[in-house]
Structure formats: C-alpha cells, structure tokens
Amino acid sequence: MPADRGEPIASSTDQAPTSVRTKFIDYDARPRPKTNQWCVACQRDLKPSQARRYVYVTGDYQAVHPDDFARWTPRDKDFSWRLIGNACARKLGMEWTTDAPARPGVSPAPPNAT
Numbered sequence: 001m002p003a004d005r006g007e008p009i010a011s012s013t014d015q016a017p018t019s020v021r022t023k024f025i026d027y028d029a030r031p032r033p034k035t036n037q038w039c040v041a042c043q044r045d046l047k048p049s050q051a052r053r054y055v056y057v058t059g060d061y062q063a064v065h066p067d068d069f070a071r072w073t074p075r076d077k078d079f080s081w082r083l084i085g086n087a088c089a090r091k092l093g094m095e096w097t098t099d100a101p102a103r104p105g106v107s108p109a110p111p112n113a114t
C-alpha cells in the first residue's frame, strides 16, 4: 500500500510508519484446551487436519503485525508465536497472521529473492 504523501500530518490518526502495529486479540478464555495445539483466540483445540496460522502475541494479548515484526523488540512476558485457527485468523485479519513463525528481528515473510 503506497503512502499517501498528500495527506496532512496533523489530521492523520495513523501510527508513524516506523512504529510497530499491534491489534488486540479478542480472545475467549472460557474453553480449556485439552491439547497443546489450540487457537490463541477462541482457545479451542485444533484438529491435526484443521488449517492454522501463526500470530505473534505480546504479554498484553496484542497481535504484532508480521510486516512490523522485524522491528519488534520481544519482551519476556510475550506469549511469542501462537497458533490461531483459520476462522479466527480471518476475524483478526489474515494480514496479522503468517504461515510460519519467524525469529525475532527477522521478517516472517521475506520478499522473493528474484
């Protein structure tokens, strides 16, 4: 998405481009997962066949945008990479999730080398 350079800074409510975007995960803490493969949002167990994505979760349950993850400074209380079911990933926004977790300081979706 190209930045709109014509937009006056004073009226912009967007975060600065260098900041890390985060989004609260509206999770449901009621279900008790029975396995260690569960969705971080609805906290239901994921069947092995069920499509899943990964989302980086901070200590206050904010998703870190994968495009900004390389600039994220991990904290001890972070939940780190968690599984999220496809349905919940859609609710959160697919762009907040990735196919595979990335290491801190590394973008999870590196651009193609070509």
Ligand SMILES: [Zn+2]
Pocket: 039, 040, 041, 042, 043, 044, 084, 085, 087, 088
């Ligand atoms: Zn879910």
